[in-house]
Amino acid sequence: MKEWISRFFHPKARLVDRLPPLSGRVVENEPMGRKTWFGVGGPASVYIEPADVSDLSMLIRFLPDEPLTVLGAGSNVLIRDGGIPGITVHLGKPFASVHVDGDKIICGAAASVMEVARVAERAKLSGFEFLSGIPGSVGGAIRMNAGAFKQSMSDRLVSILVMMANGEVTEIDPREMDIFEYRQCYLPNDWIFLEAVMQGVPVDDVDQIRNRMAEYRRKREESQPQGVRTAGSTFKNPDGLMAWKLIENAGLRGARVGGAVVSDKHANFLINTGNATAKDIETLGEKIREKVRQTQGVTLEWEVRKLGVDKG
Numbered sequence: 001m002k003e004w005i006s007r008f009f010h011p012k013a014r015l016v017d018r019l020p021p022l023s024g025r026v027v028e029n030e031p032m033g034r035k036t037w038f039g040v041g042g043p044a045s046v047y048i049e050p051a052d053v054s055d056l057s058m059l060i061r062f063l064p065d066e067p068l069t070v071l072g073a074g075s076n077v078l079i080r081d082g083g084i085p086g087i088t089v090h091l092g093k094p095f096a097s098v099h100v101d102g103d104k105i106i107c108g109a110a111a112s113v114m115e116v117a118r119v120a121e122r123a124k125l126s127g128f129e130f131l132s133g134i135p136g137s138v139g140g141a142i143r144m145n146a147g148a149f150k151q152s153m154s155d156r157l158v159s160i161l162v163m164m165a166n167g168e169v170t171e172i173d174p175r176e177m178d179i180f181e182y183r184q185c186y187l188p189n190d191w192i193f194l195e196a197v198m199q200g201v202p203v204d205d206v207d208q209i210r211n212r213m214a215e216y217r218r219k220r221e222e223s224q225p226q227g228v229r230t231a232g233s234t235f236k237n238p239d240g241l242m243a244w245k246l247i248e249n250a251g252l253r254g255a256r257v258g259g260a261v262v263s264d265k266h267a268n269f270l271i272n273t274g275n276a277t278a279k280d281i282e283t284l285g286e287k288i289r290e291k292v293r294q295t296q297g298v299t300l301e302w303e304v305r306k307l308g309v310d311k312g
């Protein structure tokens with residue numbers, strides 16, 4: 001601790017020198033492109049995978065004023081080309097457990113929601129089938145209130161363990177609070193989800209679950225591009241409207257900026273064809289918003305979260 005204090009107060013201390021003694025992984029200038037589905041973006045100034053809850057709590061308590069970004073599985077983010085200043089936290093393996101407790105599933109925030117769906121299937125618990133095609137983590141899915149086929153995370157959550165901005169951990173019962181809307185969670189952006197308890201519906205016949213999953217998979221394969229670098233739906237569906245339809249009506253299917261293109265198969269999906277920059281993707285997205293506004297009077301709202309800064 002003494003050593004940390006002298007590092008912290010050194011006049012030339014960099015952010016990485018001012019970190020408290022952590023047991024987890026700490027990397028300076030960690031490239032972020034490989035960690036996101038879009039495959040673009042500059043480095044995180046300081047990237048941290050905490051070893052456990054107390055590591056994370058110490059980090060937050062010791063550096064309360066440092067900008068902090070949380071990255072899940074990177075399937076709904078566009079990290080800008082200048083990278084992410086401050087601290088980027090990614091919850092890894094120590095936070096990825098999934099287990100069944102009666103008719104509930106207890107999952108760490110880093111667990112993949114697809115794994116949650118698989119565990120639920122094995123336990124003959126229905127209600128998680130919609131998660132089977134969503135490539136996110138539990139934490140990211142709570143923040144985004146991820147959903148599909150008219151169901152979303154908020155339908156299943158009975159308890160969320162969060163670390164608040166002061167480093168303390170608290171448990172929330174989302175059924176008692178009005179915190180979710182379509183692709184939106186109103187808990188403060190600087191709170192970090194650690195664990196969730198989700199309610200399942202026991203069934204006798206596992207085929208019921210398997211058939212529903214197969215049906216959802218078929219529908220996705222029919223309507224969405226497969227095996228591409230994308231973050232899924234780029235814009236939220238405005239009330240009673242479909243974003244993909246508005247984009248098609250604006251004549252933008254296949255539109256391109258640099259290496260970024262509007263999918264032919266699903267116009268609300270933007271694709272990095274291989275050499276796109278984050279700037280290409282964001283510019284294409286803004287072009288879409290402008291054209292949809294001009295042609296149909298609707299302002300599309302980004303569903304994809306833009307993180308970090310432009311290249312200077």
Ligand SMILES: Cc1cc2nc3c(=O)[nH]c(=O)nc-3n(C[C@H](O)[C@H](O)[C@H](O)COP(=O)(O)OP(=O)(O)OC[C@H]3O[C@@H](n4cnc5c(N)ncnc54)[C@H](O)[C@@H]3O)c2cc1C
Nearest residue numbers: 072073074075076077136137139140141143146147193232
């Ligand atoms: C091919 C494809 C298909 C998709 N299909 C769907 C779909 O059907 N339905 C749907 O809703 N989405 C879909 N998505 C989008 C995405 O998978 C979901 O939004 C997912 O829930 C994001 O989770 P993530 O772990 O990747 O979060 P990230 O993309 O890493 O982060 C998303 C947001 O969550 C925050 N966050 C991440 N972890 C935590 C945490 N532990 N605590 C607090 N905040 C956190 C981040 O700061 C960020 O603001 C799709 C994406 C792709 C690429």
